[in-house]
Amino acid sequence: MRRTLRLLLVLGLAGCGGASSTPTTVAEPAPTTATAEPGPEAAPASPWASITDEELIDRVRAGAVARIREADPQLAIDGFQAWRRDPASAPPLGDRVCEQMLYLAAADFAAGDLEGAAQTVRLVRAKARNRNMAYVGTTLLSVIARRSAGEDPAAQRTAVEAVLNELPRARFGASTVVFQLYQERTQIDASLEQTRQQLLTLETAASYLFTSHVLADAVANRPVYLEAITNVRTAHDARPADRDYRFSTVDLARARDAQPVLVGVWDTGTAGDLFPQQLFTNPNEQPNGQDDDGNGLVDDVHGVVSDPDAAQTGLTYDPGAEVITQYAPFLRGVMDLRAGMASTEAAQRVLTLMRGATDAASLEVLESNLDAVGEWAHGTHVAGILVQGLPQARVAVFRSAWAGETRVYRHRGPTDAELAAERANVEAIADFINTHHVRVVNASLGFAQDYLEAELGHESSVYTSDEQVRRRAAEIHARRRANWQWIFEHCPETLFVIAAGNSNRDVVEYGDVPASIQSPNVLVVGAVDRFGNWATFTNSSPDRVRLFDFGVEVDSLIPNGEHVPLSGTSMASPNAANLAAKMISVDPALTPARTIEIMLGTGDAIAAPFGGVIANEERALQRVRRERPRAGRVASAR
Incomplete structure (x- = not known):
């Protein structure tokens, strides 16, 4: 977000x-001329x-x-x-x-x-x-x-x-x-x-x-x-209206062959109280500030929470009632604009709000508050999509303040100590996944080196050249790539469903993580619009982004209980994760690699000039039921 x-x-x-x-x-490019470093009392003038x-x-x-x-x-x-x-x-x-x-x-x-x-x-x-x-x-x-x-x-x-x-x-x-x-x-x-x-x-x-x-x-x-x-x-x-694409969906509410399946939402937070029947609870842990089950994690009752702010211990990030009240009504408008719908009432409200940002300071306040309310809402919206038509799902919450470009790193880069905290968070999530056998993890998040460079560029007191910024960004990006490669390798029985990103570019060319990482248990998902075309914003790659799902104006919940349609590959990814979890619910013997293979093999080809396939729930579940071991077949009430 x-x-x-x-x-x-x-x-x-x-x-x-x-x-x-x-x-x-x-x-x-013309060669640059080296200049002397300023003295301790000198304040270098801005080149602007x-x-x-x-x-x-x-x-x-x-x-x-x-x-x-x-x-x-x-x-x-x-x-x-x-x-x-x-x-x-x-x-x-x-x-x-x-x-x-x-x-x-x-x-x-x-x-x-x-x-x-x-x-x-x-x-x-x-x-x-x-x-x-x-x-x-x-x-x-x-x-x-x-x-x-x-x-x-x-x-x-x-x-x-x-x-x-x-x-x-x-x-x-x-x-x-x-x-x-x-x-x-x-x-x-x-x-x-x-x-x-x-x-x-x-x-x-x-x-x-x-x-x-x-x-x-x-x-x-x-x-x-x-x-x-x-x-x-x-x-x-x-002109006659364009024909909408028919997205295939299956509801397992009455499916007698569907079994419980544990899924994870790795994001900026999920309001578990909105999913009381589906929120996973670790039976061996109590919320008492102690490691009751001896697994090295304190209070991992519903998942793993990591935040450098000691006051932010909940399953969702809380920016404060005032920010939520004032800015939550603009979430839909921001996403309407993103989806190209500037004439909606919600979009017009955002445009009016933006007209009030008449200087850099007010623009900074506006951006910060919209970022904050986005961090508050994002993971809950994702979770709502992930559990639709899947009452068998049990949701573990992995709330990470390090998930993507959150408030922690606004206009700056991480310190080495913070990078160590990121790694510790990844290892804690891996331990939880393996201990409790989480089968599917949705991660609608990502890190890009050029985005990081843009944030580091705000630290003019730390960096004095573009070369310094790019060098530090490359170091940070390499460590983050190593983190993701490590968790994919250490959780081989878990399928990680990753959002491709919203910058209209090839994830492999830019090295975006985790979307560019190849692993047999990783599925990267791009977004299509209501017509079945690539969304204007979706990242892609012929090698890494082969599956697409609905990602424009997708309805789901935000933490205050309201339903809001949002857009992004962040919404397409949990749609695909939802299908993967349904498949595993119907056949728990499915491996991540086989789940991916079936999803790609049963999808609908996207019309030229685009590529890839759109997930087809009906055909994927039909194939799973047809191919699962006969001893595991149970009459279905589909």
């Missing part, structure tokens, strides 16, 4: 691009204080080219200019290369090269291996179209409509949210101020250029864009 608002704030950069008075040229747009543009161009060479050393990047003119001549492009090309487009746009910026975006759209990238760049292309159309507002609107009409209807909403998101110049200024408080890196420089040039244009000329969006949406609405 963490980064939800921030991802929205940089949606244009992640899904667009930006441009230059001279075309982008491919050149090696005096840097110009021209210098930012040069930094982004040099840095992006260097990163492209790093990401794909075999790519003949010297052919970039020819590829822009004729995308068909370009080779397929990986996600990391595409990301840097979009940075180049941002630099070109900022320098005034509208044609070059547009060519770069269209190159990415045409040649990205990840076919979700076929829809990136809508914000930038729309701004370029408006600027290129002259001064007549009608001509500008027509030009923008032409760009928007390139989008399939199912992709239209998500691709136009940014025009709803930024409504006032004060929002642009607040975002820029927040960026200037971070270390000056390739990423922050590109973000600054995109915000100050592309998004500023979107705000200054917002009526043109909104009218174009309205016209295209009206045309879409006049």
Whole structure:
């Protein structure tokens, strides 16, 4: 859930691009000149204080080219200019290369090269291996179209409509949210101020250029864009509705052949009181501050709780009644925006809230509170999905403050002592899993090295260069990868179902953990929308993300007992874990590897240009029942 608002704030950069008075040229980055370390009394001036747009543009161009060479050393990047003119001549492009090309487009746009910026975006759209990238760049292309159309507002609107009409209807909403998101110049200024408080890196420089040039244009000329969006949406609405995909579900409430199955929710917390009949209770442990069952864990009554805040000992994180009351009503709106539904009442409430963030300080408060209420709600929502139609499930709660990018590490990285605590938490969860024979664990969480770099970039008093940040991030990421590899190896009889992530990228290319780790007991799940297409945000990988499930506007509970539809691979993963648990409930002899094999073998193929299969509960359970040992067959009341 963490980064939800921030991802929205940089949606244009992640899904667009930006441009230059001279075309982008491919050149090696200029060498940097070493400077003397400041004396003990010296306070180094922020590099943002005096840097110009021209210098930012040069930094982004040099840095992006260097990163492209790093990401794909075999790519003949010297052919970039020819590829822009004729995308068909370009080779397929990986996600990391595409990301840097979009940075180049941002630099070109900022320098005034509208044609070059547009060519770069269209190159990415045409040649990205990840076919979700076929829809990136809508914000930038729309701004370029408006600027290129002259001064007549009608001509500008027509030009923008032409760009928007390139989008399939199912992709239209998500691709136009940014025009709803930024409504006032004060929002642009607040975002820029927040960026200037971070270390000056390739990423922050590109973000600054995109915000100050592309998004500023979107705000200054917002009526043109909104009218174009309205016209295209009206045309879409006049057409017959797209056919919804029929998701297959099975309810085992009356199945006489289903046996109890212990599942785990590894997340930021689960409100166990909402699942009183299904919450697992360790019969040999009492909540008395002691290790009653002698397994090395204190008070592991319902699972394992780990939090550096001594006051946070519950099964859910508690941000306080005031935060919950004030910000819980915005959960649905944030996720509606994420799913591309800016016109809903809930989304409009969030947009109104965001207009009030007129400086970096107020933006920080807003983001922190939305992050907090997300951490409070996330695991309960996941658990609600996991137990649907499965009364046989018993739920163990693994609440970890270290789960993904939670409040613990906001705007900073972990210390070595905290990394040791992360490892201790992993080992405690492994002990619990093996002691109590937890069969399925859902982990809708993940760690990415580039996200970590962004957080470390806020520690300008600790790190003075991009190189230092990247080196430390790599060290931390390696330790986390080792943690996950260790628990997969030490819990071989447990199936770990992992959310792929929500950054529209290849998990293997970026090395995201745990989603990129190969293990026979790991299933990584991506998200599809109501039409059975890849969700606009879903991570993917032809090798690691082969199974997809419903992950857009998925209804479930939050800790106050309300039902709220949320979106993300965090919701798709427990849908798949739910099926896996049902299969094991019907045939406890299933191994993790066989469970995965059946789920992949019985899924519905996703239509081109996407790949993978959508989980099919009916066919998977039919195969399990057909193939289980005859001695274990019992008449079913399905």
